[in-house]
Amino acid sequence: MSSERTEVQVRPGVESDLDALTDIYNHYVRETPITFDTAVFSPEERRPWLLSHPEDGPHRLMVAEERDSEGTSQRTQRILGYATSSPHRPKAAYATSVEVTIYLAPDAGGRGVGTLLYKALFEALAGEDLHRAYAGIAQPNEASVRLHERFGFRYVGTYREVGRKFGRYWDVAWYEKEL
Template sequence: MIRDASPADADAIAALYNPYVRETVITFEYDEVSVEDMGARILKVQEQGLPWLVSVEADAVVGFAYAAPYRPRAAYLHSVETTIYLAQGQSGRGLGRALYDELLTRLEATPAHTALSLVAVPNDASMGLHQAVGFREVGVLREVGRKFDRWIDVAYLQRDIHHSA
């Protein structure tokens, strides 16, 4: 089941996300996110009229995805940056595809014109998921992140959001 997230999901979302912070270069955050901060992040996205979704199985959050403003400058108003995470061990079952499909459908009802996603590379699973839902790679920024004493490249991916009407 995919539904809108709420601040009540902050504990589960933080528990899903923080292993990525501690153990991977997939996120560039160094410090774990508190439940309070995660709840504030959820509200901030939703207060901007953008979707933050969770995928739930057997009452457990197994994934989340959201879209946030890409940049604060006025000309970027119609561009969003998408983010998706699945609980470790949950990939390869179609959850990411279903969650991303719903996120992109929800974005059609917003002013968003373009969705961007930034992927620390190499990450074949994430690149494959993004390509499967219509993103295309538009460039790679070399050595723009540093975590765990190594430099990390970031691929930029882009997808048009088609509006009905």
């Protein structure tokens, strides 16, 4: 057994993260109804998405990475997941609302990574001119519901059978949080 210790750090996402972030997202495209995208993306196709989340402003990208914490130097081992705040809707009156989401590497769940990501995201958004955050959770997804409720989101309603993927229809439960 290795004595090497690791820690998780959260930081703003950067362009060099694009390949790893695309790999994480594509897992959910291929394997789950969590996203309603049905075709995988190349990193180049995902670049506009990444660039739409600068290090400041209301639309952020926070990345959790696992780092080797032995000794004095730290090197990134891998990206465990990411959280974003994105425009809720494109019309100007929605500018003070964001939609938030988290995607974790398939083996990173249950380790508190989602909690670290949302904590960092909401701290980063605290000084922004924002009023509400919204999250759409494809059902069933109890882990995501628990995470959002832990951060003060409250259930506001369900779009029934709103998306079709893998030959069936899926509900999306919507949650909101005051910012």
